[in-house]
Amino acid sequence: MNGGNDSFETLKATANADKGLYCIIKRNKRKESDVAWLKTAERYGKQVEVRKGKTVWIGTIDIPPRKKNEIANGVKCVFEVIERTIDSDGNPYLFSEIEVNSWWTNVDCEAKKVIELYH
Numbered sequence: 001m002n003g004g005n006d007s008f009e010t011l012k013a014t015a016n017a018d019k020g021l022y023c024i025i026k027r028n029k030r031k032e033s034d035v036a037w038l039k040t041a042e043r044y045g046k047q048v049e050v051r052k053g054k055t056v057w058i059g060t061i062d063i064p065p066r067k068k069n070e071i072a073n074g075v076k077c078v079f080e081v082i083e084r085t086i087d088s089d090g091n092p093y094l095f096s097e098i099e100v101n102s103w104w105t106n107v108d109c110e111a112k113k114v115i116e117l118y119h
Contacts (some may be wrong), residue, residue, distance in 0.1 A: 008067040011075050011104055024118045027077065027102040034098040041081035046111075053086025060111045065104060078103045078114045 014023040045057030
């Protein structure tokens with residue numbers, strides 16, 4: 001599902017993979033900082049250098065979504081954070097360009113596979 005479906009109620013309803021309901025839902029980043037996500041990715045992700053000046057971190061955070069006193073157990077966050085310091089033509093950026101993609105899922109597989117399945 002796309003980011004318009006990442007409400008807590010939807011996540012809670014699809015949290016139970018044991019019922020045969022598997023989900024990969026694009027997260028809506030809302031007011032989250034790209035720089036904070038980059039720090040999280042550097043700490044918890046696996047780094048892959050795609051080309052000079054473009055680094056990608058892929059990983060999983062096992063922190064379930066919350067709403068007040070409720071938790072959607074069984075759902076984790078898969079992320080892909082891309083940092084570009086040089087464009088594809090070799091020109092350096094004055095400031096890094098950070099792109100954040102993340103998904104809620106209850107699928108039990110590697111982060112890379114979850115991203116492939118979403119696409």
